[in-house]
Amino acid sequence: xxxxxxxxxxxxxxxxxxxxxxxxxxxxxxxxxxxxxxxxxxxxxxxxxxxxxxxxxxxxxxxxxxxxxxxxxxxxxxxxxxxxxxxxxxxxxxxxxxxxxxxxxxxxxxxxxxxxxxxxxxxxxxxxxxxxxxxxxxxxxxxxxxxxxxxxxxxxxxxxxxxxxxxxxxxxxxxxxxxxxxxxxxxxxxxxxxxxxxxxxxxxxxxxxxxxxxxxxxxxxxxxxxxxxxxxxxxxxxxxxxxxxxxxxxxxxxxxxxxxxxxxxxxxxxx
Ligand code: F6R
Numbered sequence: 508x509x510x511x512x513x514x515x516x517x518x519x520x521x522x523x524x525x526x527x528x529x530x531x532x533x534x535x536x537x538x539x540x541x542x543x544x545x546x547x548x549x550x551x552x553x554x555x556x557x558x559x560x561x562x563x564x565x566x567x568x569x570x571x572x573x574x575x576x577x578x579x580x581x582x583x584x585x586x587x588x589x590x591x592x593x594x595x596x597x598x599x600x601x602x603x604x605x606x607x608x609x610x611x612x613x614x615x616x617x618x619x620x621x622x623x624x625x626x627x628x629x630x631x632x633x634x635x636x637x638x639x640x641x642x643x644x645x646x647x648x649x650x651x652x653x654x655x656x657x658x659x660x661x662x663x664x665x666x667x668x669x670x671x672x673x674x675x676x677x678x679x680x681x682x683x684x685x686x687x688x689x690x691x692x693x694x695x696x697x698x699x700x701x702x703x704x705x706x707x708x709x710x711x712x713x714x715x716x717x718x719x720x721x722x723x724x725x726x727x728x729x730x731x732x733x734x735x736x737x738x739x740x741x742x743x744x745x746x747x748x749x750x751x752x753x754x755x756x757x758x759x760x761x762x763x764x765x766x767x768x769x770x771x772x773x774x775x776x777x778x
Contacts, residue, residue: 508716508717508730508731508733508736508737508738509736509737509738509757510717510737510738510740510745510748510751510754510757511737511738511739511740511754511758512740512741512742512745512748512751512754512755512758513739513740513741513742514741514742515705515741515742516549516705516706516741517549518741519549519703519704519705519739519740519741520549520550520553521553522739523550523553523637523701523703523739524550524553524554524557526701526737526739527539527550527554527563527635527637527701528557528562528563530634530635530699531563531564531565531568534634535564535566535567535568536567536568536569537567537568537569537634537635538568538569538570538571538627538630538631538632538633538634538635539568539569539570539571539633539634539635539636539637540570540571540572540573540633540635540636540637540638540689540694540697541570541571541572541573541591541595541637542572542573542637542638542639542647543572543573543574543587543590543591543594543639544639546639546640546703546704546705547594547637547639547703548594550637550703551594551595551598552594554595554599555595555598555599558598558599558600559598563599564600565599565600565601565605566600566601566602567605568601568605569605569606569607569630570601570605570606570607571607571608571623571626571627571633571689572587572588572591572607572608572609573636573638573646573647573648573688573689573694574587574609574647574648574686574687574688574689575587575588575608575609575610575611575686575687576611576683576685576686577611577612577616577661577683577685577686577687578611578612578683578685579611579612579683580611580612581608581610581611583611585675585676586611587608587611588608588611591606591608607623607626607627609623609659609687609688610687611687613687616660616661616687617660619687620658620659620660620661620687621659623659623689624658624659624693627693627696632696632697632698633696633697633698634697634698634699635697635698635699635700635701636694636697636699636700636701637701637702637703638694638700638701638702638703638727639702639703639704640702640704640709640712640713640716640727641667641668641671641712642667642671642708642709642711642712643665643667643668643712643725644712644715644716644724644725644726644727644728645668645726645727646691646694646702646726646727646729646730647688647689647690647691647694648662648664648668648686648687648688649662649688649690649691649694649726650662650663650664650665650668650726651665651723651724651725651726652723652724653690653691653723653726654690654691654692654723655691655692655695655721655723655726655729655732656690656691656692657690657691657692657693658689658690658692658693659687659688659689659690659693660687660688660690661685661686661687661688662685662686662687662688663684663685664683664684664685664686669682669683669684691726691729694729694730695729695730695732695733698735699735699737700730700733700735700736700737701737701738701739702716702727702730702736702737702738702739702740703738703739703740704738704739704740704741704744705740705741705743705744706741706743706744707743707744707746709740709743709744710743710744710745710746710747711747712725712727713738713740713744713745713747713748714747714748714749715727715728716728716730716731716738717731717738717748718748718749718750
């Protein structure tokens with residue numbers, strides 16, 4: 508896993524923006540997996556701004572969101588679909604037909620989830636999956652003890668997640684207890700993964716994901732199995748990493764290595 512430590516949330520956003528922009532430039536019909544939550548909000552704002560300035564183009568992009576609450580209609584103010592409209596979809600040139608979303612009110616949960624997986628497959632798979640991480644190490648709504656091979660399905664949320672979400676609802680009874688979510692296996696099938704994390708509250712989860720054992724008790728730890736997983740976090744979220752010196756050293760040396768390769772190539776062979 509590549510760990511990038513940035514000084515603050517703005518620097519995390521700049522890195523993530525440049526990363527997504529480079530992917531969009533390399534593949535204009537990118538299939539992009541997206542999270543909701545407070546973490547990606549700055550990135551979505553930057554992408555909306557970038558689209559206005561003509562730096563990024565979503566006209567051929569397809570998006571798949573990670574999850575949606577069961578029981579909420581798309582126009583419910585706390586639905587993830589509504590969140591995505593307000594934060595990104597309404598501000599970029601993404602054709603509405605290219606937006607793929609799990610329904611909070613499916614006719615049949617199993618068929619709906621299978622269909623979502625099929626839609627991903629039909630578009631050639633997800634090129635870049637952006638992720639946030641829960642305090643308990645969940646990705647999507649894959650709560651602790653989720654199968655690390657799971658595919659899109661319904662999940663019961665933990666009390667901690669319900670408590671974290673409580674602030675968005677009038678009272679606790681309204682907070683959804685179930686969600687549909689891409690599985691850990693669905694996420695691992697994406698070609699590139701970009702995890703964003705900011706703030707001290709994420710420090711334990713980031714340490715468990717990067718340096719802890721591979722375990723269903725922290726579903727993000729499954730990303731250790733992915734060949735192209737990258738986490739970008741601020742200093743606060745990196746606070747509990749034991750090997751942070753190594754990650755910083757790696758970052759610095761990544762650039763120097765390019766110089767070494769260039770110097771090697773331009774060196775004249777000895778006669
Ligand atoms: C939401 C999702 C969740 C969040 C996680 C962190 O679509 O996938 O896994 O990324 O709960 O949420 P925030 O960013 O609000 O701390």
